[in-house]
Amino acid sequence: MTVRIGFIGTGGIAVAHLHRLLQVEKAEVVALCDLAPGRSEQAEKDVNAVVRERDPRARTLAAAHYTDYTEMLRREKLDAVFVCLPPFAHGEPERAVIEAGAHLFVEKPVALDLGTAMDILRRLDEQNLLSAVGYQLRYLRSMDRAKELLAGTTVGMAVVMRFGGTPGVPWYRIQSKSGGQLVEMATHHVDQLRYLLGEVRTVYAAAATRIHHLRQPDYDVFDVNCMTLTFASGVVANFANNMISSHGVPQSARGVHIFCDGMTLSHQLGGPLQVLTKDGLEEVPDGVDPMLEQDRAFVQAVAEGRRELIRADYREGIRTLAVTLAGDLSARTGQPVEVEGLLRQAGWEG
Ligand SMILES: NC(=O)c1ccc[n+]([C@@H]2O[C@H](COP(=O)([O-])OP(=O)(O)OC[C@H]3O[C@@H](n4cnc5c(N)ncnc54)[C@H](O)[C@@H]3O)[C@@H](O)[C@H]2O)c1
The missing domain is CATH 3.30.360.10 (Dihydrodipicolinate Reductase; domain 2)
Known part of the structure; x- marks a missing residue:
């Protein structure tokens, strides 16, 4: 099974994940969203330029672009979403991802307060979704x-x-x-x-x-x-x-x-x-490369329903x-x- 992936936030760490996901056969990044107009397009361009420089025949990104994650989640059929937002922006984006039924990868720290994080954990558990946190x-x-x-x-x-x-x-x-x-x-x-x-x-x-x-x-x-x-x-x-x-x-x-x-x-x-x-x-x-291993494990866990491959899930993220x-x-x-x-x-x- 190919895992269809979207991103919310396409700044520094998202670009690092995009490079890794191009190396994970089962991963297909289909949609990128960033609040700042033009940023997701720029991230794709930057990643593709580096990839082509290294190997002109290598796989590159060709995602749909959004500035509103609710629109991305409504239009795209996503298996998983990488939430790569600054710490203060957590909460609503994760709730929307869960409501859309997508598995969640979220960069650390999972939130700025335990109340928000606990609410997201409860929703993940209720929907029986997989989660992973960027503790590579x-x-x-x-x-x-x-x-x-x-x-x-x-x-x-x-x-x-x-x-x-x-x-x-x-x-x-x-x-x-x-x-x-x-x-x-x-x-x-x-x-x-x-x-x-x-x-x-x-x-x-x-x-x-x-x-x-x-x-x-x-x-x-x-x-x-x-x-x-x-x-x-x-x-x-x-x-x-x-x-x-x-x-x-x-x-x-x-x-x-x-x-x-x-x-x-x-x-x-x-x-x-x-x-x-x-x-x-x-x-x-x-x-x-620990980030490549981490991203590969998450994609494989989603593709095969194998929770045990994920070493840091949302619960671990809350404890840290x-x-x-x-x-x-x-x-x-x-x-x-x-x-x-x-x-x-x-x-x-x-
Ligand atoms: N695992 C690691 O080693 C590692 C390394 C660096 C950063 N991080 C983490 O990743 C997170 C992001 O860091 P960064 O360096 O990529 O930050 P960044 O500021 O470069 O990128 C964040 C992006 O999110 C976008 N954004 C903000 N609110 C949004 C919203 N509501 N919808 C869509 N896009 C929105 C911003 O426009 C920006 O482009 C931080 O929590 C940081 O701790 C992890």
Whole structure:
């Protein structure tokens, strides 16, 4: 079965997915929608130009174009929709996709608040639709190996360091639009920790806006953050992030490090998993494009009705969102926040 796909939002991340979906045989992107007139046409042109440059005979895009997703959903018969919107725009688009009976791929974070996300989950469940969230790190081969290794040991603690700049999209620096660095970006590593180490119990965070507001008065997200996490297993973790280091940071101040009984695992984006034991260093390469693997898994899951191929579904997206919201709340109140408590307040039933 060919999976007929539409897109809502055709900015930066949508273009990345479009490139991948052209490589997935069963995927057929038939419709693109962006609120900004001309943007979806431009996205298609840009993707096709790159594809043709690489291989003039390769498959290219030839989608129908829309500026109103309700019109796209009414006119097109879609099996699945990729929602690639800024965080503040979630809610109505997903409800419309579900009402149209299409399976949902949504970019992280799934929403800015748990109430909206919980409502969407309930509707997905009622319609028995598949969902996937863009936490592509789960599809790395090196994470498969890390999971195997962690299953055979006791983990003591983890340390995450993620330092960089503020992404260029205009909505990022506005708290009410992006949700800030924890919700928007650190979410990838929070999800990676959850995937490897299980559920987070409490979050205690400190954060501040130290640099960017000095030159950009409308910059109201935290640009430095530190979190201490405890896990249901008893593992503890330290998580440091900033958006003030676009000039660069040393390699030694990056990555996810997990300290276990007789073993240390270290992973940096784009690099191999490093496994240190008393016998020395083993390196496990990533070996795959994780976004391609993720998109392929979603398309195959839709085509064959195989839910188990999806490693991060909407429910997982909500759990990761809850940890990052707990971090944001803790930084604002100065108090530790219990993640299950936040979820229960929003009506979570597991
Ligand atoms: N998984 C990843 O590694 C990864 C990487 C980058 C971005 N993202 C996520 O993807 C999401 C989008 O990021 P981006 O960088 O593509 O943003 P972007 O600003 O480049 O693109 C968003 C697009 O959505 C359009 N849009 C907004 N409201 C709309 C509506 N109601 N209907 C139709 N179109 C609408 C905008 O016009 C814009 O073109 C963010 O949540 C971001 O966190 C994920």
